[in-house]
Amino acid sequence: MFDLAGKVALVTGGNGGIGLGMARGLAQAGAHVVVSGRNREKSAAALRxxxxxxLAASxxxxxxxxxxxxxxLFAQLRxxxxxxxxxxxxxxxxxRRQPQDMTLAEWTTVMxxxxxxxxxxxRAAYPLLKAAGGGKIINIGSILSIFGAPYAGPYCASKGGIVQYTRSIAxxxxxxxxxANAVLPGWIDTEMTVGAREQVPGLNERVLARVPVARWGKPEDLAGIAVFLASKASDFVTGTAIPVDGGYAIA
Structure with a gap:
């Protein structure tokens, strides 16, 4: 029921971090994975x-x-x-900036x-998924869909919006x-969170103190949930928002 052979998956931002971890998991389960990103050099490295x-990837x-x-993108994929x-x-x-210091351009960029x-x-995927007789949408939220952060107003707002939009399309x-389901990653060790650790004093120590398993997550920790939500195993699961955070949200 977890077999994705013959399936085509598109992963946006799939050339690094969580996206690449999920892309790898989907490909290992048999899907042909199409990685999409803005940085061609980074995408080429991920593809290699x-x-x-x-693994089958383009x-x-x-x-x-x-x-x-x-x-x-979707015309080319089709x-x-x-x-x-x-x-x-x-x-x-x-x-990362305090709310009173955030510019409209910065807010708009993140949103x-x-x-x-x-x-x-x-919206672009809908006709293709419908033509295939159905399909799976996995939207990446964040544990900051649940919690606030004083330095990440637009990020929190956008990820909260992901959860509600996911419920609407579901x-x-x-x-x-x-x-359609949302995944809420916790503190995962990626390029983005390296920047957070550099800019937010004490973040690394607070994360390690709160996560019960006492480590940051790795991109490959997201592979399993991606395969589950992309496969027949989740045919009766829709509109959910699933934390993958090592227990951070319950600690």
């Missing part, structure tokens, strides 16, 4: 790594916060693969990258056999 492991460059580029079964909306960014991109990709598209 996946293909070097004998790459399409796009800025998924740009409507025209999203349309081109032309190259003929179908889409799994969409992972993982593209994201953060700008467009994290939330508007998910809307654009879900209801709207259930009749099309499309399941």
């Amino acid at each position: 790594a996946l293909q070097g492991e004998g 790459e399409i460059a796009a800025d998924v916060a740009d409507e025209a580029q999203v349309q081109a 032309d190259q693969h003929g179908r889409l079964d799994i969409l992972v909306n993982n593209a994201g960014t953060s700008i 467009d990258t994290n939330l508007t991109s998910a809307f654009l990709c879900c 209801l709207a598209w259930a009749k099309e056999n499309i399941q």
Whole structure:
């Protein structure tokens, strides 16, 4: 029930961090994974790594916060693969600043990258998923969908929005056999959180003190939940928001 052979999966922001960890898990389960990102060099390196492991993967460059580029991305995906079964909306960014110091341009950048991109990709994916007889959407939220952070107002708002948008499409598209769920990663060791540790004094120590397993998560810790939510195993799971945080939220 976890077999993804014959499935095509698109992972936005799949060229590094959590996205690459999920892409690798989906490919290991048998899917052909299409990695999309803005940084062509980074995407090429991710592709070499996946293909070097004998996994089926390809790459399409796009800025998924740009409507025209999203349309081109899905047109190219349709032309190259003929179908889409799994969409992972993982593209994201953060700008760490106190709310009173945040500019409108910074707010818009984070919201467009994290939330508007998910809307654009879900809307573009819908006809392909419907044509395939159904499919899976996995939207990447954050434990900051639940908690606040004084230095991450737009990030928290965008990730909270991801959860509510996921519930909306889960209801709207259930009749099309499309399941949509959100994953809420905890503190995962990625390029983004390296920046957080540099900019937020004491963050590393607080995370290690609170996480029951006493470590930061790794991108590969997200592979299993991606396979579950992308497979038949989750056919009766939709509209949920699942923390993957080593117990941080309950400690």
